[in-house]
Amino acid sequence: xxxxxxxxxxxxxxxxxxxxxxxxxxxxxxxxxxxxxxxxxxxxxxxxxxxxxxxx
Numbered sequence: 001x002x003x004x005x006x007x008x009x010x011x012x013x014x015x016x017x018x019x020x021x022x023x024x025x026x027x028x029x030x031x032x033x034x035x036x037x038x039x040x041x042x043x044x045x046x047x048x049x050x051x052x053x054x055x056x
Contacts, residue, residue: 035047
């Protein structure tokens with residue numbers, strides 16, 4: 001019996017259609033402006049938690 005594998009990965013921005021890029025520009029993600037590019041889940045979670053503490 002053969003097993004098939006499917007490679008799943010992140011899409012490079014250069015490979016995306018213009019329609020999806022336009023949708024991204026309309027998103028409200030200003031709350032993530034202070035996060036460094038390449039940050040992981042933990043860094044994002046910590047940043048959002050700090051913002052909540054400052055707001056509350």
